[in-house]
Amino acid sequence: MLDVRRLVLLRDLAEYGTVTAVAELHGVTASAVSQQLKQLEAETGVPLVLREGRGIRLTSAGQGLVEDAEAVLAALERAHARLTRPAAEPVGPVRVSCFTSAMSPLIAPLLETLAHRHPGLTPHITEAEPEGSLPALRQRRTDVAVVYRYTHLGTTAPQGFDTHHLLTDPLLVVLPASHPASARRDGTEPLALASLAKTPWITAAEGTACHDATLFACRHAGFTPQVRHTCSGFAAMLTLAATGAGAVLVPGLAATALPPGLVARPVDTPGLTRTIEAAVRRGTGDRPAVAACLDALGAAGATS
Numbered sequence: 413m414l415d416v417r418r419l420v421l422l423r424d425l426a427e428y429g430t431v432t433a434v435a436e437l438h439g440v441t442a443s444a445v446s447q448q449l450k451q452l453e454a455e456t457g458v459p460l461v462l463r464e465g466r467g468i469r470l471t472s473a474g475q476g477l478v479e480d481a482e483a484v485l486a487a488l489e490r491a492h493a494r495l496t497r498p499a500a501e502p503v504g505p506v507r508v509s510c511f512t513s514a515m516s517p518l519i520a521p522l523l524e525t526l527a528h529r530h531p532g533l534t535p536h537i538t539e540a541e542p543e544g545s546l547p548a549l550r551q552r553r554t555d556v557a558v559v560y561r562y563t564h565l566g567t568t569a570p571q572g573f574d575t576h577h578l579l580t581d582p583l584l585v586v587l588p589a590s591h592p593a594s595a596r597r598d599g600t601e602p603l604a605l606a607s608l609a610k611t612p613w614i615t616a617a618e619g620t621a622c623h624d625a626t627l628f629a630c631r632h633a634g635f636t637p638q639v640r641h642t643c644s645g646f647a648a649m650l651t652l653a654a655t656g657a658g659a660v661l662v663p664g665l666a667a668t669a670l671p672p673g674l675v676a677r678p679v680d681t682p683g684l685t686r687t688i689e690a691a692v693r694r695g696t697g698d699r700p701a702v703a704a705c706l707d708a709l710g711a712a713g714a715t716s
Contacts (some may be wrong), residue, residue, distance in 0.1 A: 418452040419481040489695025502700035503532035509545035510558035513666040521712035573691040578713030581686040602680035605633035612640035612658035
């Protein structure tokens, strides 16, 4: 019988690529992970990983075992869900991770709905970006992760999870009211990004999805943005924009309460949106507590 915990390590190695990354994910040493993988190879009787210099990759047998492991882990989650399903009312703790700009439109209604419909549930909310909440979900440190992906970047839904669409969040250009491009009669009139080619920009740091979303959108419009400032959050970007420091491309949820002196305009480029989803581990969606959260999030997304 194969050890499920070792299968999890192999699965994570396939996703994160290095033993060091897997060790950090699980809070153990790299040597401990390597030892567990060697024991898994001994259990299977076939090579599962190949070491090439300082790198490592899975063999075809290792890749096949990872695919089987996903099915096994999902089956275990479904078995646990069946054990808890007979409960008449979901009770106990449920952990939800969510990124900052979705706290108000999604998490606040979630808490209100759960308190009204399921007072026996004790939700715990953690603010986290997808790069933090998805590993936590995989490691069972959270039960539901509210995540996003930029549609125009071609990013697919997170692999290894069941995802539930909550809403589509269009991207908006935020400008100082004094900017020439802001002087339009109709505030809903789409703005051509190309008209901002000579305008300074404020973006997220390089290497982040938010930075890539701005860079790709501007390049699609025919120019590379002149990035004047970089910030780690939309609130800081908007604060700088209010001083006249530049333009910002932000999701609509992040532009609901603009600082004075700013205007937000839709963009004339089709498909500039952010998809917001609730991700759960496969097989856990029928657990009463998780199902209650998904229902409440779905209702909040439908009204946002």
